[in-house]
Amino acid sequence: MENVSQRVSSLSISQTLEMSQKSRDLQAKGIDVINLSVGEPDFNTPDHIKEAAIKAINDNYSHYSPVPGFPELLKAISGKLKRENNLDYGTDQIIVSNGAKHSLANVLLSLVNKGDEVIVPAPYWVSYVELVKLAEGKNVIIETSIDSDFKITPEQLKNAITPKTKALFLCSPSNPSGSLYSKNELEAIAKVIENSGVDMYILSDEIYEHINFVGKHESIAQFESIRDKVIIINGVSKGYAMTGWRIGYIAAPKWIAKACNKIQGQLTSGASSISQMASVAALNIQTTNIADMVSAFKRRRDLVVKLAQNIEGFKVNVPEGAFYLFPEVKSLFGKSDGEININDASDLSMYLLEKAHVATVPGSAFGSPDYIRFSYATSDEKLIEAMTRMKNVIDKLK
Numbered sequence: 156m157e158n159v160s161q162r163v164s165s166l167s168i169s170q171t172l173e174m175s176q177k178s179r180d181l182q183a184k185g186i187d188v189i190n191l192s193v194g195e196p197d198f199n200t201p202d203h204i205k206e207a208a209i210k211a212i213n214d215n216y217s218h219y220s221p222v223p224g225f226p227e228l229l230k231a232i233s234g235k236l237k238r239e240n241n242l243d244y245g246t247d248q249i250i251v252s253n254g255a256k257h258s259l260a261n262v263l264l265s266l267v268n269k270g271d272e273v274i275v276p277a278p279y280w281v282s283y284v285e286l287v288k289l290a291e292g293k294n295v296i297i298e299t300s301i302d303s304d305f306k307i308t309p310e311q312l313k314n315a316i317t318p319k320t321k322a323l324f325l326c327s328p329s330n331p332s333g334s335l336y337s338k339n340e341l342e343a344i345a346k347v348i349e350n351s352g353v354d355m356y357i358l359s360d361e362i363y364e365h366i367n368f369v370g371k372h373e374s375i376a377q378f379e380s381i382r383d384k385v386i387i388i389n390g391v392s393k394g395y396a397m398t399g400w401r402i403g404y405i406a407a408p409k410w411i412a413k414a415c416n417k418i419q420g421q422l423t424s425g426a427s428s429i430s431q432m433a434s435v436a437a438l439n440i441q442t443t444n445i446a447d448m449v450s451a452f453k454r455r456r457d458l459v460v461k462l463a464q465n466i467e468g469f470k471v472n473v474p475e476g477a478f479y480l481f482p483e484v485k486s487l488f489g490k491s492d493g494e495i496n497i498n499d500a501s502d503l504s505m506y507l508l509e510k511a512h513v514a515t516v517p518g519s520a521f522g523s524p525d526y527i528r529f530s531y532a533t534s535d536e537k538l539i540e541a542m543t544r545m546k547n548v549i550d551k552l553k
Contacts, residue, residue, distance in 0.1 A: 165288050169281050170520035174504065178514040189541040191529035192514040194330060196478070198396040198451075200433075201444040207436030211429050220425030223416050224251030224404070228431045231438040232404055236387075240374050244406040250415045251434075253426050255362045255390040255403030258415075260286050262358060262386050262405060263322075265414035267292040271321035276307045277522030278481065280330045280360070284522070292321065296522055301472050301483045305332035305523075309343045313351070322356045323348070325375060328363040331521045331528040332481045333456075333474025338373045345378040356411075357385045362403075363477040365394030365445050368453045376406075383408050393477075394445055395437040400430040452478050455531040455538060462542035466549055478532040481518070485525040490552035497552060500527050510551075511544035 174192040181188045223229065229246035236242045252258040259282070267273060267290040275283050276297045284294045297315050299305045312323070325344070328335040336344070348355060357375055364372045376385040390403030405415060425431075456473070459480050463471045468490075470483040490497050492510070497503050500517035504527055507513050518526030531538055 162289065166285050169285075171281055171516050174508070174514050174516050177508060181508070181512065186512055188508070188512045188514060189533070189537050189544070190514045191531070191533065191541055192516050193532070194479070194530060195398040195532060196393060196396045196448060197532045197534070198444075198448050200396050200400070201437075201442060203440055203442065204395065204397065204433050204437045208429050208433035211432035216428040216432050218428065220428045220431060222420045222425050223249065223412070224425065225428070225431050225435075227435050228438075231435045232406070235438045236406055240372070240377070242374065242376055242387075242406070245409075248409055248412050249404055249406050250412050250419065251402060251404045251426050251431060252415075252419060253403070253423055254401045255360070255388050255392065256282055256286075257401075257419075257423070258388050258390070258403040258405045259283075259358065259360070260289070261415040261418050262388070262407070262411065263287060263290040263292070264418050265411060266290075266356060267321055270319065272317060272319045273321060274312070274315050274323040275522070276305075276324065276326075278305060278329070278331050278518060278526065278528075279324065279522050280326060281520050283324050293319075295320070298523075301470060301481070301526075304472055305329060305334045305481070306336060306340065307344075309347045312344060312347045316347075316351050316353055316355065318353060320351075320353050320355045322358055324358050324360065326360040326363075327373075328367060328474075328476025330363065330477055331479050331516075331518075331526075333477040333479050334472075335367065335369070335476045336373065336375075338377075341373055341375045342378060345375055345381045348384065349380045355384065357381065359385055359387050361387055361389045363393050364389060366449055366452055366478060367476045368449070368456065369475045386411055391434045391437050395434075396444075396448065397430075397434070397437065400427070400433060402426055402430050402434045452531070455533075455535060456480075458535060459529075459531045459538055459542060462539070462546075466542070466546045468549055468552070479528050479530050481521075481523075481526050481528050483526050484518075487549065487552055492548070492551040492553070500524055503527060507545055507548065510548040511541075513541045513544050 178190040269291040273287045386407040392398040468487040504517040515529040
């Protein structure tokens with residue numbers, strides 16, 4: 156008899172990972188599936204980073220690392236924040252973890268007590284609400300739509316804050332929508348928090364920082380009035396094509412960094428020593444790899460937006476960052492091809508997988524059930540083929 160904890164029972168399975176697994180299952184049967192459900196760059200880690208990892212192995216970086224990270228990496232992160240973001244964080248304000256998801260978990264477990272409210276704008280990355288549950292907090296969802304480019308307004312935030320509010324999630328550029336907040340929009344949010352009279356914090360997820368199609372990345376930590384309320388979550392996975400290396404980090408007030416160090420010391424200890432030394436090279440050595448990758452993603456974005464606009468039933472906007480499209484598909488609900496009825500986005504995603512052999516993720520996974528998400532982190536040829544397949548089967552819905 157299964158007797159798992161209530162903690163485990165309360166969690167949902169990641170639908171992004173679930174759809175990716177279903178794709179692999181079909182591929183194992185010999186079916187040509189185009190998997191647009193995964194959230195990682197299709198580029199390989201740059202050679203100079205791999206060479207740094209090889210050197211670390213040869214230099215015998217094979218022992219336990221300090222819990223917060225090697226001094227070399229903490230210094231590299233501090234330098235990056237100053238150089239690229241004009242933010243001053245000492246090495247004692249930075250904690251390196253086993254990926255940005257681990258960093259988020261550390262922060263929530265350090266901040267949130269049972270019953271504390273965490274404001275989560277929807278659409279949200281799938282793990283936000285689940286990690287809040289794990290910390291025994293209460294999710295307070297602010298709904299947005301494609302008409303607002305999936306961004307919350309200061310008024311919405313003001314109305315969501317209560318005396319129980321402990322934190323706000325802010326993800327810019329966003330997974331799943333690709334939207335990002337301008338400096339003026341961030342300043343307006345900062346003023347709401349500054350004037351709220353509530354002791355609350357901002358979890359600023361900036362993991363897609365470098366995949367930005369409109370200009371300089373803006374961090375809400377730039378505003379001095381709320382700097383001591385901001386926890387930056389970032390890592391090397393997206394911008395440096397290092398998803399499998401599992402290195403994330405936070406930059407935060409010292410007391411929060413100290414608390415995360417304490418929790419991490421009991422749960423995992425330090426992150427991989429080899430991955431850390433590779434990350435030093437990623438952050439310290441300036442190359443054209445990021446610019447080339449962003450240029451490719453922008454070209455692909457323009458391609459899929461144009462193709463999606465020709466699919467009847469898809470309402471699309473133009474994402475300003477990351478590598479996802481998040482079309483509204485509710486006009487397809489209630490339709491059928493004669494065999495399969497489309498009642499919601501989950502039905503549509505399964506229809507696209509089974510009939511078009513294209514893997515997407517239903518918007519319900521991200522708190523926005525009228526949408527689907529697909530990644531354009533793959534080749535132009537595969538994107539054209541995937542969009543053609545989707546159009547062909549959607550055209551059969553009546």
